[in-house]
Amino acid sequence: MTQIIAESTWMHPNPAQDISPHEVAGISPVPRIHAMRDLPEVAVVVPVHNEAANIPPLIVEIRAALEATPHEILFVDDASTDATAEILAGLARRANDLRVVRHARRCGQSAALITGIGAASARFVATLDGDGQNDPADIPPMLDRLRLEDAPDSPLLV
Numbered sequence: 001m002t003q004i005i006a007e008s009t010w011m012h013p014n015p016a017q018d019i020s021p022h023e024v025a026g027i028s029p030v031p032r033i034h035a036m037r038d039l040p041e042v043a044v045v046v047p048v049h050n051e052a053a054n055i056p057p058l059i060v061e062i063r064a065a066l067e068a069t070p071h072e073i074l075f076v077d078d079a080s081t082d083a084t085a086e087i088l089a090g091l092a093r094r095a096n097d098l099r100v101v102r103h104a105r106r107c108g109q110s111a112a113l114i115t116g117i118g119a120a121s122a123r124f125v126a127t128l129d130g131d132g133q134n135d136p137a138d139i140p141p142m143l144d145r146l147r148l149e150d151a152p153d154s155p156l157l158v
Contacts, residue, residue, distance in 0.1 A: 022128070040121065044071060044072070049080050051080070055087050058130065061092065062136040072121060073118050074101065075098070079105050084104055124146065
């Protein structure tokens with residue numbers, strides 16, 4: 001089950017050598033919007049590698065779960081060799097809530113998560129696996145809980 005893990009600000013293990021997650025992942029930085037007032041409430045970050053068949057149904061499930069919540073869906077393609085990149089590009093051209101970042105070379109799931117979290121523009125960030133292992137319907141109850149509690153002003157990862 002997905003849970004609140006930490007604030008979405010990424011810190012290098014050695015703060016004296018703090019670097020961006022994009023440098024760790026070996027990719028160029030993705031611009032991040034900093035003003036919080038006109039942004040979606042939650043960004044759903046989905047790292048994928050060769051998940052072409054799973055993408056369309058997963059997007060349908062995410063949208064159904066979050067239809068009442070301002071959101072963005074951010075897929076991070078970790079250098080897939082199947083049709084993942086083409087499917088995501090086609091879907092992103094037709095959708096305002098879908099963004100795609102692609103690694104030029106395979107960096108792994110952790111780096112893809114770091115990339116997605118760094119690119120997210122929402123106050124809250126939820127992560128899902130690209131194979132449908134996590135249920136997007138778990139996200140709204142977590143958001144409800146965060147809204148009830150005295151949540152900090154900084155972005156959170158759920």
